[in-house]
Amino acid sequence: MTHRVKFICCLVLLVFLWLLNLSLGSIAIPFVSLLERLGGASFPRESWEIIVMDYRIPKSLTAILAGIGLSISGLQMQTFFRNPLAGPFVLGISSGAGLGVAILSMAGTAFGWQILSGTPNYWAAIVASSAGAIGVLVLMGLAAWKVKDSMTLLIVGLMFGSAASSVVTLLSYFSAAEELKMFTLWSMGNLGNTGWNELGILSGAIFIGLSLVLFSIKSYNAMLLGEAYAKSMGINFERLRWIMIVSTGILTGGITAFCGPIAFIGIAVPHLARLLFKTNDHRILFPATALLGILVLLACDTIAQLPGFATSLPINAVTTAFGAPLIIWLIMKRNFSEAF
Amino acid sequence: METNLDSLRQEQPCIHARNLVLGYENDRQINTVAADVSFDLYRGELTCMMGPNGVGKSTLLKAILNQNPPIKGTILMGKKEIGLLDDQERAKTIAVVLTEKIRSGLMTVRELVALGRTPHTGWLGHLSKTDNEIVERVLKVTHLDLISGKKLAELSDGQRQKAMIARALAQDSGILILDEPTAHLDLTNRFEIMHLLKKLAKEAHKAILVVTHDLEVAMETADQLWIMSHQEPLVSGSPEDLMLEGQIQKLLPGNKWEIDADNGKIMLKTPSVLPEITGPKHVRHWVRNALRKNMDLPLPEKISTTDNPLEIIVYKAQKSITFSSISTMIRFFKKESF
Numbered sequence: 001m002t003h004r005v006k007f008i009c010c011l012v013l014l015v016f017l018w019l020l021n022l023s024l025g026s027i028a029i030p031f032v033s034l035l036e037r038l039g040g041a042s043f044p045r046e047s048w049e050i051i052v053m054d055y056r057i058p059k060s061l062t063a064i065l066a067g068i069g070l071s072i073s074g075l076q077m078q079t080f081f082r083n084p085l086a087g088p089f090v091l092g093i094s095s096g097a098g099l100g101v102a103i104l105s106m107a108g109t110a111f112g113w114q115i116l117s118g119t120p121n122y123w124a125a126i127v128a129s130s131a132g133a134i135g136v137l138v139l140m141g142l143a144a145w146k147v148k149d150s151m152t153l154l155i156v157g158l159m160f161g162s163a164a165s166s167v168v169t170l171l172s173y174f175s176a177a178e179e180l181k182m183f184t185l186w187s188m189g190n191l192g193n194t195g196w197n198e199l200g201i202l203s204g205a206i207f208i209g210l211s212l213v214l215f216s217i218k219s220y221n222a223m224l225l226g227e228a229y230a231k232s233m234g235i236n237f238e239r240l241r242w243i244m245i246v247s248t249g250i251l252t253g254g255i256t257a258f259c260g261p262i263a264f265i266g267i268a269v270p271h272l273a274r275l276l277f278k279t280n281d282h283r284i285l286f287p288a289t290a291l292l293g294i295l296v297l298l299a300c301d302t303i304a305q306l307p308g309f310a311t312s313l314p315i316n317a318v319t320t321a322f323g324a325p326l327i328i329w330l331i332m333k334r335n336f337s338e339a340f
Numbered sequence: 341m342e343t344n345l346d347s348l349r350q351e352q353p354c355i356h357a358r359n360l361v362l363g364y365e366n367d368r369q370i371n372t373v374a375a376d377v378s379f380d381l382y383r384g385e386l387t388c389m390m391g392p393n394g395v396g397k398s399t400l401l402k403a404i405l406n407q408n409p410p411i412k413g414t415i416l417m418g419k420k421e422i423g424l425l426d427d428q429e430r431a432k433t434i435a436v437v438l439t440e441k442i443r444s445g446l447m448t449v450r451e452l453v454a455l456g457r458t459p460h461t462g463w464l465g466h467l468s469k470t471d472n473e474i475v476e477r478v479l480k481v482t483h484l485d486l487i488s489g490k491k492l493a494e495l496s497d498g499q500r501q502k503a504m505i506a507r508a509l510a511q512d513s514g515i516l517i518l519d520e521p522t523a524h525l526d527l528t529n530r531f532e533i534m535h536l537l538k539k540l541a542k543e544a545h546k547a548i549l550v551v552t553h554d555l556e557v558a559m560e561t562a563d564q565l566w567i568m569s570h571q572e573p574l575v576s577g578s579p580e581d582l583m584l585e586g587q588i589q590k591l592l593p594g595n596k597w598e599i600d601a602d603n604g605k606i607m608l609k610t611p612s613v614l615p616e617i618t619g620p621k622h623v624r625h626w627v628r629n630a631l632r633k634n635m636d637l638p639l640p641e642k643i644s645t646t647d648n649p650l651e652i653i654v655y656k657a658q659k660s661i662t663f664s665s666i667s668t669m670i671r672f673f674k675k676e677s678f
Contacts, residue, residue, distance in 0.1 A: 082443065218465035222458050224444040225507075232405060232438075233511065234431030234459035280446045283464065340443055 003284050006277060010291045017298045021060045022052060025305045025312075055192070062194045063297045065206050066259055067269075069251035071293030072213060074266030075273070075285060079220050080244045081154050084340045088252040088266035091153075091245065092136045092160035097256040098187060099164040100132025101125055105183045106175035122193060125186060126257045133253035136160055137245065144245060150227065188314035189260040191301055198258055205254030212247040213286065216240055220282045262297075263316045264323025269293045271330050274340070296322070353380035354418065354515060354547050355404065361412035362399045370411060373399045376573040377413075379566060381549055383514060386534075386541040388558040388579075389551045390591055391568030397551050400568070401517060404549075406430060417515075431459035435511035437504045437518040445493030449484055449503045450475065452492065456510030475510055482506040482536065498529035505533065509540070515547045516540070522554060530554065534561040555591065555599070555606060559583070567591060607632060619645030627652065630666045637673040 001009075023029045029048055043049050073088035081090075089095070104124055143156045172180055194202060219240045222230040231237050255262065273289040274280070300319045305312040357379055363372040374396030381387060391397055402408035404415060406422050415422045417433060425433070435456065442452075456478075457471045467475070479485040482502050492500060501521060508516055518537070522530040534550075538561050541548045552558055558565060558579060565579040569590040575582065582588050588599050598609045614631055617624045623645045631639060640656035652663045654672075663669040 215463060218458065218461065218463060221455060221465055224447065225442055225452075225455065226440055228407070228438055228440065229436070229442075231407060231427070232431060232434070232436045233455070234428040236427055274446060278446055280444045281451060340445070 003277060003279075003288075007287070007291070010288075010295060014291065014295060014298070017295060017302065018060060018064075021063070021298050021302045022056050024302055024307060025051075025056065026307065026309070027051060028307050054195070058194055058196055058199055059192045059301070060298065061199055062191045062202065062259060063301045064294045065199075065202055066191065066255045066262055067265065067293035067295070067297035068290045069206050069209060069255045069293075070262060070266040070297075071269035071273075071289045072210065072286065073248040073251045074268075075270040075282075075289045076213065076220070076244050076248055077266075078270055078340075079223050079282070080240070081150055082223070082226060083154065084271070085267065086154065088248055089161070089261065091140050091157040091248065092164060093133045093249060093252045094256050094261035095161035095164035095168075096132040096134075096136025097129035097253065098132065098168055098261060100128035100130070100135070101186050102168040102171045102183055103132075104128035105186070106171040106179045126198075129186075129260075130253065130257045132164075133249070133256060136164065137249040137253065140245060140249075144241060150241075185314075186260050187316075189262040189316040189319075191259055191262075191297075191315055192312070194258050202254055202258050205250050209247045209251035209254070212243050212250075216243050217282045217286060219243075220286075221280075224280050259315075261316075262319060264319045264327075265293060265297055268323045268326050268330075269296055271340075272296070272326065275330070351383065352418070353382050355379075355381040355415060355422075356417075357410075357413060357415045359413050360400075360403065360410040360415065362396050362403055363411050364399075364408065365411065372411065374568065374574075377410075377568075379574055379576055381515070381547045382564070383547045384541055384545045385547065385563040386538045386561060387547070387549045387564040387566060387576075388562035389549060389566040389568065390553065390555065390558060392570070392591065395568045395570055397568055398519065401436075401519060401551065404517065405434065405436060428459050431511065431513075433513050434515045434517060435508035435513040436516075437501075437508050437521050439519050439523070442492065442500075442504070445491060447492050448488065449490055449492070449495070449499075449506075450479065450488040452503050453478055453484070453488075453506045453510045456507040456512075459511065474512060478506050478509045481540075482509070498525050498533075501525060501529070501533065502536075505536070513546075515549070517549045519551045520553065521550060522552060522557060530557055531560070537561070555588070608635075615640050615643050617643045617645065620647040623647055623650065623652075627666060627669075630670055634670055634673065637670075637677050639673065 019031055019034055022034055023031055027048075029043075029052065033043055033048065034052070037043055037052070043052070070088050074086070077086040077088060077090055078084060080086075139160060140153075140157060144153055147153055147156065168183075172183065175183075219230065219235045222233050222235045223240070227237060230240075252266070269292050270285070270289050273285055273292050276292070277284055277288045279285060297319070300315060300322060303313075304315055304318045357377065360377040361372060362374045362377060363370060365371070377396070377400060389397055389400070399408060403410045404422065406425070409423050417425065422430070454467055454471070454475050457467060457475065458465065461467060461471060476485075479488050482505060484499070484502060484506055487495070487499065492503070495503065505518070505521065508518075516537075521537075522533055525533065534557050537548050537550060540546055541563070550562075562579050564576060565582050565588075567575045567582065567587055567590055569575075572590065575587050575590070577585070577587070579588075583599070592599065592606065597606055599605070600607050614628060617627055627643060627645060640654045642655040644653045644655070645651065650664060652666065652669050654661050654663065654669060661672065663672065
């Protein structure tokens with residue numbers, strides 16, 4: 001199969017999955033009604049209009065944007081660090097965001113202040129996690145300025161992540177059960193909280209992050225041969241490094257702010273793209289990864305809201321249940337590291 | 341009358357440096373690796389750089405590539421200082437083959453070679469008609485055209501190395517620098533790659549600098565030899581001159597080993613004199629080779645040999661014993677030593 005055929009297959013599958021995602025849930029809406037609504041007719045029941053327009057479409061669009069952003073960030077990280085286990089969160093962004101939300105939701109009891117007690121405020125959570133993510137990014141920027149070696153940068157990122165997690169653990173230990181539950185729910189990821197307004201902001205962030213990537217495709221291809229070769233071919237390595245940090249920061253920071261830390265997509269999907277498209281060329285790999293990211297996250301979201309369940313499952317439970325076996329299978333494949 | 345070599349050269353060196361000090365600077369601490377490094381690299385010549393590990397060969401390469409500029413002194417490329425060239429311009433002038441192993445096993449040979457066009461292509465890396473023609477030509481020159489569709493994971497070490505060289509060639513630069521391109525390769529591949537480089541230097545009029553530890557191959561192929569040794573200036577000249585001047589001995593610090601001035605081979609230094617050997621030249625050579633490895637045995641004063649059939653007659657204490665192979669002769673000496 002040529003790449004073109006594969007892309008067409010993915011697109012067809014995408015349309016099908018999207019419709020399936022819109023139709024399934026605690027209330028099943030038939031495909032036919034969805035297509036008729038698309039053609040201009042109205043739904044036979046008024047409640048369906050609200051379910052689809054105000055809830056399911058924003059949620060599916062969130063899944064699409066998050067699928068693109070996380071998997072593209074993962075691919076950038078894996079190529080930049082030449083490490084198959086790198087993912088969008090290796091620079092500590094999710095831990096930073098988690099720390100922000102943890103302080104918002106749990107620090108009240110721990111320190112005896114009242115920040116936002118009572119009802120969990122959605123926008124406050126977004127601001128807190130953005131602040132945490134930006135804080136970690138600024139620290140990583142300072143580290144990147146000082147440290148020139150990319151492996152060291154990777155380790156510093158992991159250390160920042162661990163440090164943030166330890167603070168979160170302490171906060172959890174001293175917090176009240178209710179607050180802990182609120183934080184735990186946030187950390188399970190949620191695609192369903194984004195309304196149309198939030199979607200506007202999220203898509204802006206994704207657009208900026210992706211535009212940066214678009215202008216560095218050639219540099220990422222050169223990076224396949226490693227840092228020294230890329231430099232010898234005239235690639236501005238310093239610039240690429242800043243593009244990588246800013247782009248993944250905006251993409252994953254934005255997604256984590258609105259949806260919480262969504263696990264595994266970022267690591268697993270780029271491998272899936274290499275496996276299916278059998279290429280290392282980023283001109284193919286970036287669109288392929290984006291498409292597969294959408295497919296996987298839409299599929300996971302569809303599974304999470306299958307009819308028969310009263311409520312939908314947490315998205316991270318589903319992505320991990322599918323992501324982990326995929327990673328294990330990939331690593332067990334004999335030529336995995338050669339093909340990377 | 342003595343003729344100055346430099347005055348016979350038609351052209352200016354493409355890379356020129358005098359009295360460089362090389363090393364690393366970190367946290368205000370300067371770590372000097374090599375001092376007094378002067379050299380000229382010429383187009384149309386294959387230059388081999390040799391020297392023991394840790395003497396600063398890689399540091400010199402990094403200085404030429406501007407990845408680690410010299411602590412003192414400047415490297416000129418033509419009339420321009422290397423550090424002042426922009427990345428793109430430098431990439432169009434110098435291409436490299438490094439020692440690090442490339443993973444990216446899904447990449448095909450053609451894709452790898454096409455990556456060499458990176459400094460010449462637009463922002464998306466799209467290949468123009470000219471770019472494609474250059475890629476095809478390079479594949480043909482390196483005899484990779486038949487396996488151009490293969491993925492890197494499927495190649496042998498020799499093919500992979502040739503593909504890396506082809507990538508550097510596609511960069512279409514006047515200068516080509518290779519760091520140990522023949523390490524881990526078998527004998528045939530070693531010579532094949534060096535002769536390919538030699539051919540490229542001559543026919544494409546490139547300046548080719550090869551770092552190698554393989555003295556035999558260097559003596560066989562190099563036009564120029566650069567020798568770096570600890571605490572000493574870089575020595576350059578034709579391999580033959582350096583051999584006769586005894587400069588090549590610098591590659592072997594200590595006095596355990598020596599280089600045979602007849603054939604450029606590295607051998608254990610022989611403290612005592614070998615027996616007098618007579619007979620056909622090649623038989624003499626291999627008998628001597630065997631004796632050199634067994635200097636601890638009680639050797640005779642005289643050995644005479646004949647060819648077709650092989651006979652080795654050993655004269656020892658007024659007796660003569662005839663052997664039909666070198667190994668039986670050595671076995672005899674071993675038995676005697678008990």
